[in-house]
Amino acid sequence: MTVDNNGFILNDGSVLPFLGLGTIGIDGDQGTFEILNALNLGYRLIDTSTNYNNEGIVGEAVRRSALPREEILISAKLPGSHHEYDKAFIFIQESLRRTGLKYFDKYLIHWPNPKDGKYVEAWQALVDAQKQGLLRTIGVSNFEPEHLDNIIEETGVTPATNQVERQPYFNNNRMVEENKKRGILTEAWSPFGRGYLNDVLENATIKEIADKYDKTPAQIILNWNYQAGVFAIPKSSNPTHQRENINSTSFELTPEDMEKMDSLDKGESGRVEGQDPYEYHEYV
Template identity: 40%
Template sequence: MAQQDDAVTLNNGVRMPRLGLGVARVPDAEAAAAVAAALEMGYRSVDTAKDYGNERGVGAAVRESGIPREQVFVTTKVWNADHGYAPALRAFDAGLERLGLDYVDLYLIHWPVPSRGLFQETWRALERLHADGRVRAIGVSNFEPRHLALLMKEGSVVPAVNQIEMHPRLQQQRLRDVHRRYGIVTEAWSPLAKGGALEHPTLVSLAERHGTTPAAIILRWHLDLGNVVIPKTVTPARMRENLGAASLAPLPPADIDAIGALDAGERIGPHPDTFGDPAGTEPPG
């Protein structure tokens, strides 16, 4: 898994930008405007999902941007209700139609929903889509080590990406160690903890020392760890601030250690072992 600062090479050779735009639960029209603005200022990766309800807006912005399709990395996901081999294939067809694109760069299983016991069948569908060339890379989201182990026991393709909740208060070291062992890229959703980490004194102090913002420091930390990040925002000023993190110098080891000390195992979203169960929790915003 070779990597440069602007992109990472996935385990199948596909190049993925390391800093993209997240649009979780942003309404369709607002997502279209946000993605258009982001692409204009230099973003080349956008992360959507069926569950976000904005694939149409994202696809329209990509198509109308004037940027060659091969230069924009589009990720979407199969939702919990569509687990299983045939349902996942149908869900992909419907999502591709909503996007209005010829292919997807990265297709993920959004949640494992282990209580249904279907994510291995869903993975077989993703393997089929990849083999058919309709998806350039396939991966998972919110998978724990045991879910990954079951997937790879029966599957023939190692996931290229696992998109997980990760931020200074939830650093997921054990899971990242598993990723490293198998050549799976760690992609952080909610990398800023919905803004909840921005006022921590350690991060404020580091930002002041480096002449930047806490958000930029956190994103630079993610990049220094080798993560892909998809901070969610529809505000152009914050988009520019987030994108600027890639231009910051790598943090010194002492700063990496200082942020590492903030890990408290605190989730802001549901736990992958239970989300999707009948009595489970609501999805993250």
């Protein structure tokens, strides 16, 4: 994984922009307009999942946008209920039908659900669906080193990205490093703690740094991710916030301010919902 002016270059040669749009809570007809607004502002990657109940409107926004299909990247996820190989394959086909798209630009296994022990089968299904042209880039989410090593060893295919929780109170630098060692790009979910699961956007240290650069706390958090080589997917329905977020990579935090951001980490207790991937069982 490397970076150039266009974005993050993945280990499969494809390119991700510096930021994407998260979509938990972006749904219904209003949600279509929120996604269209983001596309008009310059967002080029939309992160969705079956359990966000919005695959239909994500596809609708792609069709209504004036942008050509190939300029919009849609990233979706395989739920825990469909890790068995055959089920995974059918789920991907159904998910494509729900969006009305012919392929997903990026597709992730949502959680490893290690107690079920079927994530290797699921990964094999993604590898084969990619060969059939249903998926372009394939990756995982919430995978720990052991899970990454198992799928790489069993299939010979390294995921391009690993989407994990990362926000100032749980910076997950451990997984950022583990991913980097394996040539995998880290994606940061819930960069603002969903806005109500913690108070990172109100944190005094982050506000102080924001004042220094004449930026907002949200822009500081996103820039901290960008400078750490992490692809963040903040959710916003609000046009002002969407604009603010997409304009967060044009300044540079000093190494001291990057360190100050890192120092806000609270370890395991900083996770927004205590979801340890070794224990957490996602089943949609």
